[in-house]
Amino acid sequence: MSSTAASEVTCDLLLDGGTVITLDGDKRVIDDGAVAITGTHIVAVGDSTELDQHRRAAKRSIDCSGKVVMPGLTDGHTHLFQTLGRGMGDGLSLVPWLRRFMFPYAKTITGEIAAAAAQLGALQAALSGTTMVVDNHYGPTDTETTLAVADSIESVGIRGAVARGIFGDPNRGGEIMGVAPELFPWSNDEELSITKECMDARPSGSQVEVWPGPENIVYVTPELIAASAELADNGNVRWHMHCSESASEIDFFESIHGIRPVAWLAREGLLSHRTTLAHAIWLDDDEVAAVGENTSTAVHNPISNQYLASGVLRLKPLQQAGANVALGSDGIAVTGQDMFEAMKAGTLLHRVHHLDPEATTVEQFVEIAATGGATMTGLDAGSLAAGRQADVIVVDVDKVRHTPWNRPVASVVHCGRAADVEMSIVGGKIIVENGKSTVVDEDEVRAKATEAAERLIADADLSGLTQGWFSPGAG
């Protein structure tokens, strides 16, 4: 640190004495480190002795010995409105999962129920060390509900983007995929004007932004996808879309358009740093190169992809080509709002897929979850360095399962649990302390969501999916 006088190096908050996983340019992991925060930003990171002047003047100092201090994680792809369907579609592959579970759920859910679901999901994210979520919201998507979902995310203190699900004019892709016609309530023009209205209410730079989210490359018309990308450009935000998740979707798209999905995006000039593709699994070599050249984001959802047996993202080729890779949970209806689980699942998935324990590193997955997420959203966070946004988490590793404390990053990924997260800080504000939300009453959020779930399951006639012992062939 510089030799400025002690009085000049005061800070609001000093996280002192922990193992600091910085993800900075030098990828420093500092034993007995400290992070100083003033206002919304990090002002210094170093070993404890270097930050001695901050220590003397800090307004608040927190002893982080026995803990890890690391950047907050980004969930790059989730569906918070699905939170009330926790566990219900298990054992179904993607198309039956959509037809028997998610489409009835999505066409029945009301705005009020969706907002309660989103708050519960966002709360789980906050408690799990996720400081930013990209929420692909598609039920229902009127202006009022979309903005209520954004409010739900903000209410628990985290950052977010609501990628508003856009369906538009009914089309051949929707028919082939068996998408419920009720999910196409608006024309292409109406979709664009509602999305624009929501983006104006929560413009670029808001704590929770609204992005265009053309729902799926197969069942949104090409014109509407192109117009969504343009809307994102004009609003200086990202746009988000399910793309090439299952092999059958490639066949569907090719049968309609005569070209592979990502090849089409490339041909139309729709790949840019603003393009964020959820899944992006079934890409050929040319498509991988195109995503890389344009520094677009592929959001890897390793748990969802195993759960629905969709396939395995081409991680190494994408990263080598220059693509940004972020990590997603894909929501609670699939697994859970838990990025620790996703980091571990991702690390292991590629090893068994390639029968090669060197196919991934734990460091790579911490980086994807933190830095990859920040790059995806355009936020100046995702690493701990002076000048960055203070989105920081403190993880308690003073536990049997982390003993002995030999290799910090490996322990966090392989032995860590979301429940180890003790503190979450977003833009300098403590939103979780001692593992509890400091901004909402957790019991109240749970009670409201439980009541909403009961109504939804009855109204959507989904009680068959809540049976004690489920057999996928039945019903």
Ligand SMILES: [Zn+2]
């Ligand atoms: Zn999804």
